[in-house]
Amino acid sequence: MIAFPREILAVEGARQIPDGDVVIVGTGLPLLAATLAQRTHAPNAKLVIESGVVFPKVVPTPVSVVDPRLMHGASRHGSLFEALGGLVQRGLVQTGFLGGAQIDRYANINSTWVAGKRLPGSGGANDIASHCRKVVILTDHERRRFPERCDHVTSPGFLSGPGEREKAGLPPLDVKVITDLCVMEAADSALTVTALMPSATLDAVRAETGFEVDSVPSPASVQPPSPEELRLLREVLDPNCVYFPERNR
Amino acid sequence: MAVGVHNLLTADKVMTAAAAVERFVRPGSVVGMGGQNINRCPMALVHEVARQGVGELTVVGCNLSLPLDILVAAGLVVRTEQGSGNLERYGTLFSWRRAVEAGRIDVRDHSHLTMASRFAAGAIGVPFLPTRSLLGSDVLAALVAEGIAHVLDDPWGSGPVVLVRALRPDVALIHAHRADPFGNVVIEGVTSHEVDMVRASSATIVTVEEVVPEGALNARPEEVTISGAYVSAVVAQPFGAFPTSVYRGYDFAEDEIKAYQALARRGDDTYASWLAENVLEPADFDAYLRRTDPAGTRRAELTEAMRSYV
Numbered sequence: 001m002i003a004f005p006r007e008i009l010a011v012e013g014a015r016q017i018p019d020g021d022v023v024i025v026g027t028g029l030p031l032l033a034a035t036l037a038q039r040t041h042a043p044n045a046k047l048v049i050e051s052g053v054v055f056p057k058v059v060p061t062p063v064s065v066v067d068p069r070l071m072h073g074a075s076r077h078g079s080l081f082e083a084l085g086g087l088v089q090r091g092l093v094q095t096g097f098l099g100g101a102q103i104d105r106y107a108n109i110n111s112t113w114v115a116g117k118r119l120p121g122s123g124g125a126n127d128i129a130s131h132c133r134k135v136v137i138l139t140d141h142e143r144r145r146f147p148e149r150c151d152h153v154t155s156p157g158f159l160s161g162p163g164e165r166e167k168a169g170l171p172p173l174d175v176k177v178i179t180d181l182c183v184m185e186a187a188d189s190a191l192t193v194t195a196l197m198p199s200a201t202l203d204a205v206r207a208e209t210g211f212e213v214d215s216v217p218s219p220a221s222v223q224p225p226s227p228e229e230l231r232l233l234r235e236v237l238d239p240n241c242v243y244f245p246e247r248n249r
Numbered sequence: 250m251a252v253g254v255h256n257l258l259t260a261d262k263v264m265t266a267a268a269a270v271e272r273f274v275r276p277g278s279v280v281g282m283g284g285q286n287i288n289r290c291p292m293a294l295v296h297e298v299a300r301q302g303v304g305e306l307t308v309v310g311c312n313l314s315l316p317l318d319i320l321v322a323a324g325l326v327v328r329t330e331q332g333s334g335n336l337e338r339y340g341t342l343f344s345w346r347r348a349v350e351a352g353r354i355d356v357r358d359h360s361h362l363t364m365a366s367r368f369a370a371g372a373i374g375v376p377f378l379p380t381r382s383l384l385g386s387d388v389l390a391a392l393v394a395e396g397i398a399h400v401l402d403d404p405w406g407s408g409p410v411v412l413v414r415a416l417r418p419d420v421a422l423i424h425a426h427r428a429d430p431f432g433n434v435v436i437e438g439v440t441s442h443e444v445d446m447v448r449a450s451s452a453t454i455v456t457v458e459e460v461v462p463e464g465a466l467n468a469r470p471e472e473v474t475i476s477g478a479y480v481s482a483v484v485a486q487p488f489g490a491f492p493t494s495v496y497r498g499y500d501f502a503e504d505e506i507k508a509y510q511a512l513a514r515r516g517d518d519t520y521a522s523w524l525a526e527n528v529l530e531p532a533d534f535d536a537y538l539r540r541t542d543p544a545g546t547r548r549a550e551l552t553e554a555m556r557s558y559v
Contacts, residue, residue: 027337050361051285052439059558063338063503066288068496068558071438077496079440080285080311081369084362089381112358112388118349120335123312126360127382154358156385168385169409242338 003225004246005180007233008197009138010036011225012178013097016136017042023095024048024088024128027062027070029138030097032237035060039232048087050124052078061242084127096128097136102150105190105211106164107157107175109137110150122154129155134174141179141208148211162188181205183222195220261430262483263460266297266534269482273420273452274303281368281450282310282317283423284493285441286337287501290316291422293456293489293534298422299323300529309418311361311442315493315506316422318342318513322524326354330416332361339506343513357395358388363413365442370415371449379403379410420481421450424490425474426498427459432480433466433473438496444475452481456489458498488538488548497559499551505541 003011006029013033017023019042025034026049035058038045046055051065057073064070071077078086087093100109101119109129112121129135135157139145157175158165165173165188175191177184182205183195193205193215206213225233234247241247264272274280280298284290295316298306307328308317314336320326322344334342348354359367360382370378383389383398389411392398399412423443428434434455436443447453455475460483466473492505512520531537542548 051288051441064286064288064501065337066285066439066441066494068438068494068500068555071496072558077437077439079365079444080361080442081365081445084360084382085365085380089362116350118341118346118356120341121331121333121358122360122388123333124361126386126388127362130360130382130384153385153387159385165385169381170384 001227001230003230004244005197006244006246007230008222008225009178009180010233011229012183012222013136013138014040016176017045017095020044021095022046022048022093023097024050024083024093024124024132025097026050027064027067028099028243030099031058031062032233032243033097033138035237036229036232039236040229048083048093050080050083052080052083054078054083054087060236061238061240063242084124088127088131091131093132095134095136096132097138098125098128098155099137099139100125100155102145102147103137103139103177104147104150104157106159106161107177107186107191108150108153108159109155109157110152112154113152115151125155129157130170132173133171134176137175137177139177139179141181141205143208143210146209146211158186158188181208182219190214192216193219195222197222198224262432262480263430264482264484266293266456266484266486267301269454269484270294270297270301270303273454273481274298275419276303277305278303278419279307279309281418281421281446282308282313283421283443283446284314284316284490285312286314287339287493287506289424289490289495290314290493291424291456291489292316292491292493293424293484293486294422294454295319296528296534296537299325309416310446311364314342315509318344319524319528321345321348321354322513322520323528328355328357330357330359330364332359332364336506336510340510340514343510343516347516357397358391360388365445367413367416368442368445368449370413371417372445375415377412377414379412381410383411384409416449418446418450419452421447421453423447423453424456424495426457426495427461428455428457428480428483429461429466429477430463430483432477432483434475434480435466435472436474440474447475447479450479453479454482454484455480456484456486458487458489458495460485486534489534491538491548494555498555499548500554502547502551
């Protein structure tokens with residue numbers, strides 16, 4: 001089976017979740033990644049949803065953080081204050097998944113304004129980027145999404161550079177950006193390419209990135225999805241291609 | 250009016266949506282909006298506010314979705330304070346976005362936790378609460394400039410914290426599962442930001458799927474989500490959240506939401522006609538429901554669909 005680039009991205013996202021981790025996700029690819037992790041290598045991973053759903057057993061395929069499919073079999077139905085305050089700010093959620101219209105060299109995220117265009121705003125993203133110790137960003141790799149500096153910093157990565165996050169009063173953070181071309185990582189530093197998607201090259205990454213791309217000397221190659229990972233994604237988690245319309249084309 | 254005392258002394262708060270909106274939503278009100286995304290949005294109340302044309306509103310909430318977009322389309326909103334404005338997978342709020350980009354609406358961005366913290370401060374009668382969200386971000390810079398947030402060092406030495414001002418809406422609008430005539434409210438499933446928002450508000454109108462008899466909730470008061478102490482008006486309105494969902498009640502109507510988004514995206518005469526025919530002209534929300542689903546088959550399907558998840 002040949003995987004689509006975004007399927008590889010979702011599967012690589014799933015691999016970032018260790019067994020037993022507590023993870024906060026929104027809907028879309030992050031939720032698919034987290035539920036895939038639960039059904040493969042991380043059966044004891046727990047999900048938190050910002051609307052107040054604590055540790056649900058997700059029924060495929062939710063489209064919203066308040067979708068009843070996402071409330072099924074939960075430990076508790078609480079509130080935003082409980083999920084984002086009592087769990088995320090409290091420090092009980094290790095990993096957060098985010099997206100965003102722009103991600104800059106220092107892993108700051110913009111989901112508010114781009115060139116005078118109004119976007120939805122932070123939602124829980126700023127809270128997750130401020131309090132989780134690990135943030136995984138899943139996104140398509142397009143030049144306009146990766147500027148040198150975000151037009152507006154909605155959610156903090158490493159702000160204007162090393163040491164700035166700590167100076168602002170924020171805890172340390174590890175960031176991993178997974179795109180359809182590569183994996184980039186940062187820890188109080190600029191994003192650095194650490195792995196390439198199976199058919200991608202560093203030149204392709206550079207062509208689609210608006211800042212100077214740092215890379216480790218020999219980036220690893222991302223392991224393609226196993227047949228079982230692809231089967232789960234296609235037949236169980238998103239059988240109607242809600243999040244992978246390309247499978248229908 | 251001393252709201253707490255007024256509410257505690259009022260035994261029967263059941264009234265129509267028209268009477269409740271007329272009494273508690275005023276031009277220029279700060280309206281706390283219930284619901285989140287596609288769940289339990291107070292659609293019947295929002296239709297009524299639009300019908301009565303109560304304008305110059307400031308709408309506040311965590312995620313603002315369909316209710317805000319309809320009020321903006323009706324030309325009734327001058328300002329929003331929110332954590333996000335969108336319908337997730339179903340897209341942005343097109344009327345709101347157009348109005349914001351054109352400078353017709355003043356916007357104050359927050360994170361969801363920051364908005365929830367502002368309501369929580371209002372709910373317990375303190376002027377602010379601290380948070381560590383927003384530090385270092387441009388969201389914070391804008392709120393500091395507005396006098397809504399303030400950064401200081403924790404007096405006990407743990408470093409910078411952000412103080413966010415209490416937010417006390419004039420009136421909260423929510424839709425819930427059931428309430429008794431006193432206004433004791435039961436919500437099933439997640440409550441998003443609603444409980445603290447209601448407790449922070451000067452008045453609250455709640456539409457419910459069912460008004461239960463006086464005393465029906467008294468045997469298990471721990472199951473009451475919001476005490477009647479905070480509720481001003483109770484309106485019986487089955488399917489009052491349609492086309493959004495009510496957990497254990499009915500699923501959201503995806504086709505209706507997609508159809509609305511397609512019209513709102515165009516923002517042209519067909520959208521204006523839709524608003525007139527579905528929101529402004531029907532006599533009440535039941536008339537709108539009869540218009541959009543004459544035989545009730547759609548509502549029966551949504552009820553059945555929800556049964557498969559809960």
